[in-house]
Amino acid sequence: MTEKKENEENQNLVHELIQKIDQDPHNAQNYYALATVLVKQQSFDQAEELLVKARGLFSDQPSQDLLTYGLGNVYYATGLYERANATFQTVKDPQYRHDANLMIAQGYYAQSQYKLAFAFALTALEQHQQDPETNELMGDINLAMGEAQAAQKYYDVALKNKNTAKLLFNRGVVEMTLTQQPDNDYFAKAKQIDPEFFSKAKQRLVDIDKLLHSSKEAD
Known part of the structure; x- marks a missing residue:
């Protein structure tokens, strides 16, 4: 519409x-x-x-x-x-x-x-x-x-x-946290339903991960 x-x-x-x-x-x-x-x-x-x-x-x-x-x-x-x-x-x-x-x-x-x-x-x-x-x-x-x-x-x-x-x-984020594996079926299903949302959400995860790593390195 x-x-x-x-x-x-x-x-x-x-x-x-x-x-x-x-x-x-x-x-x-x-x-x-x-x-x-x-x-x-x-x-x-x-x-x-x-x-x-x-x-x-x-x-x-x-x-x-x-x-x-x-x-x-x-x-x-x-x-x-x-x-x-x-x-x-x-x-x-x-x-x-x-x-x-x-x-x-x-x-x-x-x-x-x-x-x-x-x-x-x-x-x-x-x-x-x-x-x-x-x-x-x-x-x-x-x-x-x-x-x-x-x-x-x-x-x-x-x-x-x-x-x-x-x-x-x-x-999928929970599954990734518990298994320490980057990919899982929940991510795949989310991407299938709404590829645009998945792409933006996954990028936020990457950005957060980079921020956490840079903070650890600074310490």
């Missing part, structure tokens, strides 16, 4: 969702859906304004929490991780709590606060033990902390229900 075509589809979707809100202004899901599309368009200010105003229209906890969760996503998408986490932590409704904990973990991970990320991701995992997104994040966190064997366990669970180049590549 071309960028122009995608923009047209998003604009049509925005128009449809505005009509839905006009027809049913007491459905929080419509506001959340519109904000999600606005975030995809990087119209962050509009999405924030919409959700803040929408929260004033609802008094029930599930609707309030859905819109608050959406607001946290807006802040996360703009890189305001601390503000996003503070917003996600006010979500209480059980049906959104898992996703809120997962997003808090991702926020801490993005800030390289791996121990806090681990704590919230583990809480999210306890609620949905087979969830591929949560297991992948747990793998990412453990890999960042140098815990390759733990990362392997979580990545393998994620791979049962998910098969992306990023996940396969990171599982």
